Amino acid sequence: MVDLLISGPEGKIETKYSHNKNDDSPIALILHPDPSRGGSMNTKVVFRLYKIFENNGFSTIRFNFRGVGK
Secondary structure, eight states, X not given: OEEXXXXXXXXXXXXXXEOOSSTTOOEEEXXXXXXXXXXXXTSHHHHHHHHHHHHTTOEEEEXXXXXXXX
């Protein structure tokens, strides 16, 4: 898994990218629940979805919306 900070016009967005060994693997973009209610890329449901996709051969990317995390 790779931790990345993606630069944008309003600042940086914290992301985690996991690349499957198969270069033809599909990719899953996993979004977190409402940040005003405590949602982040590390909540239980997001982490569980990441593991399910990873175990089924997907590359995954999850990130924190602006104002959450780093």
